[in-house]
Amino acid sequence: MYKLNPNNTQLFIGIVLLAIGISLIFFPIKPIVYFTYPISAWGVIIIIDLINHILYKKSLIRNSIKTFCLTIVPVSATFWLFFEFTNLVYKQWTYINVPHNIIEAILMTFFSFSTVIPLIIEIIWTLYPKIQSIGKIRENNNQNYLYLFPFFAMILILVYIKYPSFIIAQTMWVIPLIFLFPLIPFRKIAKNKRFIISIIIGSIISGTIWELINFWAYTKWEYLIFPHSLHLFAMPLFGYLGYIPFSFTTITVYIVLERYIKFDTLKAILFYAIAIGISTIFITQYILV
Numbered sequence: 001m002y003k004l005n006p007n008n009t010q011l012f013i014g015i016v017l018l019a020i021g022i023s024l025i026f027f028p029i030k031p032i033v034y035f036t037y038p039i040s041a042w043g044v045i046i047i048i049d050l051i052n053h054i055l056y057k058k059s060l061i062r063n064s065i066k067t068f069c070l071t072i073v074p075v076s077a078t079f080w081l082f083f084e085f086t087n088l089v090y091k092q093w094t095y096i097n098v099p100h101n102i103i104e105a106i107l108m109t110f111f112s113f114s115t116v117i118p119l120i121i122e123i124i125w126t127l128y129p130k131i132q133s134i135g136k137i138r139e140n141n142n143q144n145y146l147y148l149f150p151f152f153a154m155i156l157i158l159v160y161i162k163y164p165s166f167i168i169a170q171t172m173w174v175i176p177l178i179f180l181f182p183l184i185p186f187r188k189i190a191k192n193k194r195f196i197i198s199i200i201i202g203s204i205i206s207g208t209i210w211e212l213i214n215f216w217a218y219t220k221w222e223y224l225i226f227p228h229s230l231h232l233f234a235m236p237l238f239g240y241l242g243y244i245p246f247s248f249t250t251i252t253v254y255i256v257l258e259r260y261i262k263f264d265t266l267k268a269i270l271f272y273a274i275a276i277g278i279s280t281i282f283i284t285q286y287i288l289v
Contacts, residue, residue, distance in 0.1 A: 006062075010050045017043030025216045034099040037217040038111035044209060045115060048122040056129040060121050063132070068118075070268035071261060072254075074275040076117035077110050079176070079253055081278045084113075086157075086172040088286060090164040093221045098287055102280075105288060108219060109279045120250045123206045128198035134251075135258025139185035146182035153179035166225065173242060177249040184255050203247030204240055211235045 021040030024033050032039075045061075052059035061068050087093060099105045125131050153175050160168045189195060214220045215233035226236045261267065 007050060007054065010046060010053075010062075014043050014045075014047035014050065017046065019043075021213070024218065028218055031099060031101065031104050033218045034097070034104055034108050035111065035219075037213055037219060038108065038115060040213045040217070041112070041115040041119060041210070044213070045118045045122055048119075048126060052122060052125050052129070055126070058129065058132065060118060060125060064263075067263045070265075071257060071263055071271060072117055073114045074268075074271035075253070075257060076115065077113040077275040078271070078278060079250070080113040080116045081275075081282055082176065083172060084282055086160070086169070086175075089161055090166065090169040092166075092169060092225050093223050095219065095221050095287065097219045098283075099219070100288065102284060102288065105283045106276065106279050109283055109287075110276060113279070114275075117250055117254060119209065120202065120206045120247050121254055123209075124198050124202035124247070124251065127202050128195050131195075131198075132258065134185070134189065134192075134195065135255045137185040137188050139188055149181040150179045170242065173246045174249055177245075177252045180252050180256050183260065184252055199247050199251055200244055203243040206247070207235075207240050207243035208232075211240075 017039050020032075021036055021043055024036040024039070028036075049059045049061040053062045060072070099108060121131065156171050156175055156178070160172065211233040221234070223234055223236060223239070226239075229236045229238070231237060232240070
């Protein structure tokens with residue numbers, strides 16, 4: 001009797017999703033064409049996860065698909081929505097060809113934003129397979145000055161809201177990192193040069209993948225800043241440097257999830273309720289208006 005091979009199944013799913021995403025570029029069938037970006041991105045994530053599993057016998061999805069689907073996916077969507085709301089203060093990008101149907105728009109938003117943490121972690125995992133062990137490092141973070149970091153993060157947000165500008169807007173990429181800083185083993189991370197280099201390289205790779213997929217997608221973001229500068233896909237070339245601090249922030253969120261959030265059904269329901277609820281507010285109040 002034939003036994004289902006998980007590797008073959010995962011590869012098949014990844015290839016099919018990528019094939020659908022590529023096909024939609026040439027055959028834009030509505031309403032599925034609105035989902036070109038998340039379909040393609042999830043195809044890439046699933047294939048990279050399989051590569052990590054084959055190389056290292058561990059991967060983000062295969063380690064615990066339940067935790068991945070019920071924790072990391074909704075947290076990723078909520079995480080990126082933070083940046084979408086900060087973008088409303090000083091607009092650096094906008095979206096085009098968003099579906100007018102509210103349900104389609106909410107689903108497109110959720111499935112697109114839920115790719116953020118998985119893609120970055122999968123890429124860095126390929127470069128640094130011990131990434132999961134970072135969340136298990138024990139370090140004494142009892143210094144009183146650490147409690148100032150969340151306060152400083154809130155001050156930065158208030159300054160940005162009061163005095164929005166391009167320069168101040170760039171601090172938003174590290175606001176969650178600053179807020180969560182007391183919860184991570186920052187000293188040991190800082191000493192791990194290979195991990196730091198992996199984050200930097202991984203940030204540029206994942207950013208390039210995002211921009212490549214977005215460039216060919218039907219529903220996409222367009223940048224409003226530096227329209228006459230040199231671009232790679234839709235992104236101003238030097239803008240790729242912004243993926244570096246953003247990836248450090250993403251890694252921080254992932255480490256906090258690994259260290260402090262243990263999966264259970266009630267947490268999963270809460271995470272999804274928050275992610276879908278905020279997605280609904282974002283779409284109905286700020287996009288479809």
